[in-house]
Amino acid sequence: MWATLRFLLRFRYRVQLHGLEELRSVQGPILVLPNHPAYVDPPLVLSHLRFGRSLRPLVFADTFRSWIFYPFCKASHAFEVPNLKSHSRDAHRQTTEMIDRVVAGVEAGNDFLIYPSGRLKRQGTEVIGGARMAYELLTRCPNLQVILVRTEGMWGSRFGCAQTGGVPDLAGAARLALGSLLSSLLFFVPKRKVSLTAQAIDRSQLPLASKESLNRFLEAWYNANGGEEPTFVPYNPWFGPREFDFEAVQREGAVDADSIKPATKQAIAEMLAEHLGRPLDAAENIPTMTLDTLGLDSLERMDMALEMEREFGFRSNHVPTTVGEMWLLAEGRLASDENDEAKIPEIWSKPPKDDGAIPKALGETLAESFVLRAIERPDSAAVADQLSGVLTYRKLLTGATLLSKRIAKLEGDAIGILLPASVAADTVFLAIQLAGKLPVLLNWTTGDAGLRHAVEKLEVKKVLTSQRFLDRLGIEIPGADVVSLEEMRGGIGKWEQVSTYAATYLAPRSFLRNLPQPDRDAPAAVLFTSGSEALPKAVPLSHRNLIADINAGVNLIQFGQSDILFGFLPPFHSFGLTAAFLMPVLTGIRVVHYPDPTDARGLARVIRSYGATLMFATPTFLQYIFGVSTPEDLQTLRTVMVGAEKCPDALHDRFEAALPSAVLLEGYGITECSPVVSGSRPTDSRRGTIGKPLDCVEMLIVHAETHQPIDDGETGLLLVRGESIFSGYLKHDGPQPFVEVAGASWYNTGDLVMKDPDGFFHFRGRMKRFLKIGGEMVSLPALEEPLAKAFPIGDEGPRIAVEGIELDGGRQIVLFTCEEISLRDANALIREAGMQGIMRLDEVRVVQQIPVLGTGKTDYRTLRSWVSEMPASAEQKSA
Structure with missing residues (x-):
């Protein structure tokens, strides 16, 4: 094999060997340590450095599994190691285990070829830096004999980093190389001159006092002839580029x-x-x-x-x-x-026929609505993300059905879901519905304590998640067993997959006959309140609640069959579950997901690549997107609705300037209301308001203490009722949030609003975010508003927040800010907004970052704890 490989490499490389003769006398287990200028130097070294020993190279998983190197790796008994460019706790563990396995291999008499740097070099000199592999092996294996190899002449190759400024596309470089060989008729390919120098090093010459001293020794040996300048060798003798601007690559990649x-x-x-x-x-x-x-x-x-x-x-x-x-x-x-942008299947750009009607859910339960939609348009694109690609309704139904059979056998009626916005989360949620069990959406941003609270409250025994996702989070779920989707999918046989998929063609209505038959008012999903002000409460939303909100929400936004919704809010977020998943899937609208709402560049890239036209977001996340995108990235958007917090005027202005043909709408929602309660319509909106009620919701404003209805134009407590409103918290020790007014039961939102003469509702703040001082109410949101206008949400999130507490005989109201502003100047801004007297701040605290929940809301609960735990300094109070 090595002779054949050496023959093939000679078509492109002219190799000179130095020091090979002295290697034949080396005894004992051998460790060969080369420098690493390009992907192609391992086959060069292994095919030319033949001295009667069989070397096992250590190869990163990505390279090991690539089509071009896989046969070579198998033939050479290469040692596959985890790919450390992808950081995770599991990769950390695997690396430690890998070192132990190599040590065991050395003790068994194997010879290894290992690159001390652990990566391709990024510059003309070899840098080992703080890499520990060579040091650990040499200190743990005292009988190891060392051979150093210096490869020169490869810096500038397309298989290295000089031409791209980063790790090259190995498969693409290989295809180009093969094309060059063929176009040059093999024998006429210009030759790159390569020098391989090998030297056996006596262990006594190695400075093994520390990894730093060993690595400096290796760097000095590899760079003994000075750093290399990148060399470009044409790929064809007759045509193509004759030179390459390596300096331009360096300028482009500079920070x-x-x-x-x-x-x-x-x-x-x-x-x-x-x-x-x-x-x-x-x-x-x-x-x-x-x-x-x-x-x-x-x-x-x-x-x-x-x-x-x-x-x-x-x-x-x-x-x-x-x-x-x-x-x-x-x-x-x-x-x-x-x-990286993936190729998007053509089916994604083919919407179903649009008859002009507003789509709606077709059934009375979530499972029935999904199956009916899948039967109606089986081969239309349904969901997509960058990991799973595009799934049609047929494939989504097949996948959910296969998983449902496994989920049905899991212990307990409530099944936890711990997944980001993704095709996997959609499939798992639908599978739980088909299995007749209750999905419980878990919020990982609450940490171990929050997750323990959730699983104990609902008696969740099993939590479905991705091992890759859980590993990245590095969290545990006390009190519940984790079921890995990777493992569950691995247990599905090929025959079962084929037969289930075939059934979608041969007997599609059989999926309806096998559906569970829950009551419409039975819980269909359980979410938890945000925890921004108290411990999260379990919110059961019934099939009736969710379907009513879906149908009314689609009518509010005026969905069309040709729309593409971008759903990136996590499914534990009520908007993420209903608006960014169930609403499009059950009504036949395509939805594309992205798992990380804080990765603004990724969000903008998906909008552009998949042609998203609709999006639900929070102002914070929308600001992140605007901070890194261009108007061209977002040009397909026609409607964006924001909620969860007030949308600043500055963001409205920025949106209108960047996307003049699109509309930015504000909505109002509460987890307990499935969640959308009201919103502006594309044809009936007013900036700064939360719009008008959904068709399925009644809104009533009453006096906060007497609960008597009040007139338009007055601020009062908002009560709501309707099909989308939940029936009460699960396993809740405190009182339920319902009041009787005018002979009917109403949900008490705890929010203060005002209705103007034109029927638009204006959000004034949370009742819990009001302090009672000397018999008067102090609105913390009102204090925050002029400061938020002066310091609007930035690309990194909120820049200010106001929180306070009542004290015996007084109060403490604090402005938390990422900006330098004195207490005097902050209160001056409040006075300029028309507030005075008790409407003032007591303190300013500069913080590095305003805490934000995973839902995108400001974390006022944490801020309140800071106010309680950190008394004001005299200087701050008197500033």
Whole structure:
């Protein structure tokens, strides 16, 4: 095999060998340590470095599984190792286990070829940095003999990083190389000159006092001839490019230090100093400084990436390799490898026939509505995401049916779902419906304590999730067993898949006959309140509730059959479940998902790629999208509805300037109301209002204390009733939120609103966000509004928030802000808005970030705890 490979490589490479003769006398288990300028140097080294030993190369999983290298890896008994560009706790564990397995292999007499840097080099010199693999093997295996190999002449190859500024597309480079060979008639391919130098190193010469000293020794040996300049060798003797501008690649990939906030640079410098045990000097705190040069190995870089996700709330599937990339990740601007645009099947661009009618759900229960829709248009696109691709209703029905048979056998009537917005979440939810069980949507942003509260409250025994997703979150679910979707799918046989899929053609109505028959008023799903003000309460929404809200919501937004809805809010968010999943799927509208609402670049990319026309969002998430997108990215949008918090005027202005042909609507919803209660219509809207009630909802404004109806123009407590309103909290020890007014039962929203003469409702705030001071009510939202206008939501989220508490004989009202503003100036803004007297702030606290819930709302519960736990300083109160 090696002779054949060496013969094939000679068509492109002219290899000179140095030092091969002295290797034949080396005894004992051998560790070959080459530098790594390009993907093609492993076959070059292994095919030319023949000295009577069989070397097992360590190969990353992505390369190992690639079609071009897989036969080579199998033939050479290559050792597959986890791909460390994708950070996770599982990858961390696998890496540690992998080192143990290599040590065991050495002890069994195997010889290995390992790249000390663990990655392709990014510059003309080889940098080992803080990589630990070579050091650990040499210190744990005292009988290992070392051979160093220096490959020169490959820097500038299309199989390396010089031409792209990053890791090249291996399959694409291989296809181009094959085309070059054929177009040059094999024998006329221009040759790249490559030098391979091998040297056996006596262990006594190796500085093994620390990994740093060993790595500096290896770097000095690899770079003994100085750093290489990239060399371009044409691929064809007759036509094609004759030179390549490598400097342009470097300029394009550079991080603009001036575009990074000083606070971000400072936070990253402090984080690096903590990991390194020393502060960074000025020469190191630059965007091009690589983390391995600083001495951080791959596992430490992974730990830092996970720490940054927790600290800053942003993530990328790509582990940062430079200080500049850390800056970008901290500001949510580092692209993820998962975000690469995939080819979208043609079926996605073929909407069903549009008869002009407003679509609606076809059944009385969720399961019946789904199956009827799947029978009506089996081969129309239903759902999509970048991982699962596009699924038709036929495929979605098949997948949900197959999973439902496994779910039916799981312990307990309530089944937990812990998944982001995705095709997988849609399929699992529908499968639970088909199995006749109750889906419980779990909010992972509440942490272990919140999840424990949820599973105990509902007696959830099994939670369905993706192992990959759970591993990235790094959380546990106390009190419940995790069931991996990957494992569940692996247990589905081919025959069962084929027969179920065939049934969608041969006997589609058989799926209706096998449906469970729940009462319309039985719970169809359980969500939890946001927890922004108290412990989350379990909210059961019935089939009647959800279908009423779906049909009225579609009529509100004026869905059309040709629309494409972008659903990225998580399914534990009531808007994420109803508006971004059930509403489109049950009414026949295509929906595309994205799992991470904080990855603004990914959100913008999906809108553009899939041609989304409709979107539900929170103002915070919409601001994230605008912060990184261009109007061209969002040009397909025609209607966007925001809710969960007041939409700032600045965001309205920005939307209208960027998308003049689209409409931005505000809606009002509550988890207990399925969730949409009211909203502006595309043809009947008014900025700053929450619109008018849905067709299925009645809204009544009453006096907050007497519950007597009040006149239009007055602010009072909002009560609602209708088919979409839930029946009461599950297993709740406190009072249920219903009041009797005028002989009817109404849900008490706890919100203060005002109705204007034209029938538009204006949201004034939560009752719980009012303080009673000296017999008068102080509205915290009212205090917050002028400050929010002065400091509108930025690309990183909210910049201010106001919270307060009542104290014995007084109060404490605090402005939390990411901006520098004095208490005097903040109160001046409030006075300019017409408020005075008790309508003032007592303190200003500057914070690095305003806490935000996973739903996108400001986390006032956390802010309230900060007010209670941190007494004001005298300086702050008197400022």
